[in-house]
Amino acid sequence: MNNTSVLVTARELLGRLADPQLLILDATVELLAPRFDGDYRVDSGRAGWLQSHLPGALHADLYQALSDTQASFSFALPTAAALSAALAKLGVSARRRIVVYDRKDGFWAARLWWMLRSLGVQAQVLDGGIQAWRRAGLPEECGPVLARPAMWQSRFEKGFWIDRAGVEAVMAGEQPGTLVCALSSGLFDGTAVTRYARRGHIPGSRNLPVRMLFDEQGCYRATPALRNALEPLLASKAALILYCGGGISAAAQALALTLIGFTDVLIYDGSLQEWAADLSLPMTTGAAPA
Numbered sequence: 001m002n003n004t005s006v007l008v009t010a011r012e013l014l015g016r017l018a019d020p021q022l023l024i025l026d027a028t029v030e031l032l033a034p035r036f037d038g039d040y041r042v043d044s045g046r047a048g049w050l051q052s053h054l055p056g057a058l059h060a061d062l063y064q065a066l067s068d069t070q071a072s073f074s075f076a077l078p079t080a081a082a083l084s085a086a087l088a089k090l091g092v093s094a095r096r097r098i099v100v101y102d103r104k105d106g107f108w109a110a111r112l113w114w115m116l117r118s119l120g121v122q123a124q125v126l127d128g129g130i131q132a133w134r135r136a137g138l139p140e141e142c143g144p145v146l147a148r149p150a151m152w153q154s155r156f157e158k159g160f161w162i163d164r165a166g167v168e169a170v171m172a173g174e175q176p177g178t179l180v181c182a183l184s185s186g187l188f189d190g191t192a193v194t195r196y197a198r199r200g201h202i203p204g205s206r207n208l209p210v211r212m213l214f215d216e217q218g219c220y221r222a223t224p225a226l227r228n229a230l231e232p233l234l235a236s237k238a239a240l241i242l243y244c245g246g247g248i249s250a251a252a253q254a255l256a257l258t259l260i261g262f263t264d265v266l267i268y269d270g271s272l273q274e275w276a277a278d279l280s281l282p283m284t285t286g287a288a289p290a
């Protein structure tokens with residue numbers, strides 16, 4: 001699969017609905033805006049999926065079924081065996097042609113796309129999500145959908161994830177890498193209310209708000225515009241260590257980087273939900289250095 005085929009348009013997907021090997025996954029999670037610092041409210045998104053979804057789409061539960069619920073932070077990556085088993089229940093296998101979307105900003109779809117990619121599954125993302133589907137006036141369904149479970153097992157490939165220890169090694173200069181926060185400038189510099197334990201960012205980070213990578217319709221910008229926006233991050237020639245609040249917005253940034261052909265990318269899974277909760281780890285506020 002080449003980089004341009006990572007995305008699929010609503011019209012292209014409509015023409016493939018009759019494909020018996022097509023598997024559409026709705027990855028939506030409901031993460032409410034914080035009313036005060038530390039206000040973390042989240043729901044799986046299943047209720048919204050039951051009300052309306054693309055024809056035949058299954059709900060992929062990133063909050064519980066596809067995460068390690070015993071971890072100290074939400075959306076934690078489970079073991080490859082556990083994740084493979086949960087995905088197989090949805091019908092994921094090497095034979096299925098998988099398209100992921102969400103009903104929000106596209107970040108959740110990117111997260112599931114990155115998880116699948118790290119298991120060797122080359123899925124696609126519906127560009128613009130359900131909003132693009134609705135703008136095209138295309139049909140939706142409601143209610144439960146019967147899955148076709150598969151016999152499938154995989155393992156993680158190298159070069160997709162980094163943990164807290166790895167981030168600390170980058171900060172200490174023991175491992176090459178450039179830390180990049182995908183959150184808004186207000187969350188990065190500490191002027192905005194945060195749902196996490198502390199305001200600010202990991203010291204030494206660059207900031208590139210992920211919303212800069214989308215157009216006014218919620219679709220990824222064209223490749224030249226993406227390349228222009230992302231170019232400042234590529235100057236160091238080092239691996240990009242992407243993080244946000246929970247490894248979600250960072251996944252959309254990783255997808256955008258993939259679209260321009262840059263693949264030396266790792267996502268810090270715990271991101272600020274893990275980092276900010278440990279008071280022994282440094283955080284700072286203010287804008288990134290010019």
